[in-house]
Amino acid sequence: MSWIPHTVIQPYQVLSQRTSIVWTIGGSDSGAGAGIQADIQAINGLRARDAAPGSTLAVAQACSIITTVTAQNSESTSDVLAVPLDMLEQQWMQLLADMPPAVIKISLLASPSQVEWLADQLDSWPAGLPRPLVIYDPVAIASSGDVLTAEPILESVKQELLRHIDVLTPNSHEVLAMTGIALLFSGDMQRAYDKFREYGVKSVLFKGGHIGQLMDVELTETHVMDAWSNGDCWRYCLSAKVETKHGHGTGCSFAAALASGLAQGYALEDAFAIAHAYVQQGLKAAVAQGKGPGPVLHLGWPTHWQDFPRTANDLCELDLPTQGFAPCPSDLGLYPVVNSPEWLERLLQLGVKTIQLRAKDLSDGAAEPLVIRAIELGRKYQARVFINDYWRLAIKHQAYGVHLGQEDLDDANIEEIASAGIRIGLSTHGYFEMLRAAALKPSYLAVGHIYPTTTKNMPSTPQGLTKLQQQVSLLKSVLPTVAIGGIDWPRAKQVRATGVASIAVVRALTQAEDVEVATAQWLGLVGAGALQ
Structure with missing residues (x-):
């Protein structure tokens, strides 16, 4: 999917072009804990490290337009x-002529005339x-309580x-x-x-650090919750509160990290989660400088699992207990997805040990004989079907x-599946x-889609290799991962x-x-996975 103009904002959309420039428009903080100084650190610091070979992911670059000069330190503002x-x-004009932005992040405006000037631009x-x-x-x-606007x-x-x-x-x-x-209540948002x-x-992203x-x-007694909405849908990020008095520049850094993620080609909801993690890790390490x-x-770039939030599409999800499903081997190997038991049997005969039957849009009555046959074949060939x-x-039929998609999570009885002892794989984008x-x-996560695919109409944007690499690294000690989406033989080695x-x-x-x-080639590269 190409860049989406911001007439309609959806959480799964990439909202900026893949250029590197972020303009930050705001005030200079002489103490450097907030304002332009914090913005530049966050925008330039939140760079996708170790980009995978063949990736076209942009690298964020901050430019600044200073609206206000403040005389302040960690305790007060004097002027x-x-x-x-x-x-x-x-x-x-200088920046526009040479370095036009993908994203503009606005913070401190000092007077009505500055506001009107910016609106005119x-x-x-x-x-x-x-x-x-x-x-x-x-x-x-300011965090100290001092007013920063001239009027x-x-x-x-x-x-x-x-x-x-676009995002407040x-x-x-x-x-x-x-x-x-x-x-005071969730409905107030x-x-x-x-x-x-x-x-x-x-759209509005309510910053939870100050919601209380x-x-x-x-x-919310013990956790910080950020919430985004476009009026039709909501997205939530939840993390345990970091007990610290050192939080100067939290809001600036969060919004700047969000801008950086968007400029690098991350979907809005993904940039949201990454910015949340960026601030969480920064708060845990914050110390007094004055x-x-x-x-x-x-x-x-945040790389530790414990810094990332729990995310949800609805507040009620946050009250659900975490499940826990029967485990899979960490290495599932080559994983074909086929639409019939005939294809399933043909590939199992060739040595495939992990496979999925995906026969879409059938009634349960029409699907049941296919499911029965697929399960029989899995047992016959000692394979993971x-x-x-x-x-x-x-x-x-045991x-x-x-395997379920994100859209299926709202309808499926997750507790019943877990209680049955059946493994579950979930698609993510x-x-x-x-x-x-x-x-x-879950038993594993499918990370996709990596490249454009013609097999399914996808509302989200292909993730590419760097995003795959980031998520695989993050999940390494958490869950097995499967890459999916547009992966053909010429791309296989880079994905691997x-x-x-x-x-x-x-x-x-x-x-x-x-x-x-073809099957022999793929099994030679990826393998058949671990033994049962």
Whole structure:
């Protein structure tokens, strides 16, 4: 899928072009814990390290437009100086001529005239340049409590700026100031979103570090929860609270990390989860640099599982206990996906030991004889046969395992599958879905789609090799992984080089000129997997 203009924002979409430039528009913090200084560290620091060979993933690069110069340290702010409009104009024009942005991240604006100037620039964006994604982190008060604006700007922001904003990232104090709504219950976030929508905002990411406890969400007593919405759907990230007094620049760093992830070609929900993890790891390592609270420490791309959040599409998911399914071997080997028992038997005869029957859109009555035969063949050849979708039939006839997509999780009885002792594999299409699925402790995760595929209409964007490599590395000690999606023989070695132990193929064998030769080649590269 190509870049999506921001008329409609969906969580699974890549919202910016694959260019590296992020503009951060905001104030200079002389203590360097927040503001432009923190933004640059987060944008440039959150770079996808060790890009896989053949990857085209962009590398983030920060540019800055300084609106305000502040005199502050970790304890207080003594002075604020707004940059004149003509200097703002010069900064804008110089960057626009040479380094146009994929994403603009806005924070501190010092006066109504600065707000109106910026709104005019966004209104008159050059027709020959693709429009950037615009994030606004509405900073007006420092962590010390000092006011950072030269004049009140709230009305100008609501009337002039918010209609240009694709992702607004307020904390609870800013929500109250901008909408008059206190975030006391989870439903208050929907009410606040509706109010922001009246001003033209396209989506809102409520930063949980300052939300505090929501009275109807018990987990918020001990956890921090960020929540994003486009008005139709929600996405949540939940992590245990980090007990520290050192959190200066948390909001700046979070919004800047989000901007960096988006500029690098990550889908919105994935950039959200990655930014959450970036801040979590930075808070855990934060220390005082002066007499007051210390800043978030910028440690680069998050690579530790414990720093990543639990994710959910609905608040009720967060109340569900984690499941835990029968395990699979960590190495499943070559994993063909076929649509008939005939193909299944042919490949099992050639030495395949992990295989999936995917016969779509059949009634249970029509599917049942196929499922029965597939299970019989799995037992005959001592192979791992997974049944796609028909989990009730898989339970009824005691299949080795089932495979479900993300869209199936809402309908399937996960507890019943777990109780039956049947293994389960879950499809994922990015960090957010991976984290959501991993909370169920499945038998394996299928990471896809890696390349464009013609076998299924996919709303998400192909992940590519670097994202595969990142997720495989992150899950290495957590769950077995299977790469899937558009993987043909010319691409197989590069996919294998990411460290993934198993590769699923849909067309590579069933459409091969010589099935026996092709199967032998794939088994030679990937193997048949571990013994039962």
